[in-house]
Amino acid sequence: MLRIKLISITYTSQGDLVVKTQLQDGTPVSGVVLMAVNQKTNESYTAPASDDKGWTKLTLPTGRYQLKVIFHPDSSEPQWAPTVTVSANQSLTTTVDFGKTKGEMMTTVTDQTTGDPLVGVQLHLQSIKDATYQKTGTTDNHGQVNWTSLPTGDYRVSVTKMIPHYSVVGAND
Known part of the structure; x- marks a missing residue:
């Protein structure tokens, strides 16, 4: 078989x-x-x-x-x-x-002595990688500027106009 x-x-x-x-x-x-x-x-x-x-x-x-x-x-x-x-x-x-992705960053400006928020300070934000990417903002009642829709990266923030009777202490960026 x-x-x-x-x-x-x-x-x-x-x-x-x-x-x-x-x-x-x-x-x-x-x-x-x-x-x-x-x-x-x-x-x-x-x-x-x-x-x-x-x-x-x-x-x-x-x-x-x-x-x-x-x-x-x-x-x-x-x-x-x-x-x-x-x-x-x-x-x-x-x-x-x-x-x-887009991100956001909050910048707060305060009185160095009291820690109170400073209202009305004008700030300038600039991308370190792309100097043409810039934004401006003014601090609100909490001394803050909320930068939104920022491309991921590193930024430099500087004071462009300080409120009366104050001056910028330290590096301005």
Whole structure:
């Protein structure tokens, strides 16, 4: 008697997905963790965190995937995450661009001796990275100026007009 044993072999073709994570100006964003979700099977695959040059790589079964950002270490937000098709024995390179989020900063001006808020002091805010980005403000009843919608970065604040009977003590920025 002859016996035949049937063996089922499933071959899954794979391809590489290489992703560059960067700011809109091309600066690499490291430490970003991406997930690729297969649109047909809903299976998800997590990539290692992007390296210091913004690169990460996944080897995936062939298919169409939606990329999702599941962790980013700085104050940036993904502008878009592409849908990609991974083909057998091919390497696909794509980019996920991040835009810097807006932030806010509160500046308070007080009397050095009493700690009382100074109302009506005019201030000037300027980005250290981009000198053309500037704002002005005047302290309110609490001696404060709330700067809103600021691009992430470092700023210099200086007094442009002090109220009568006061002078600026120390560096004026």
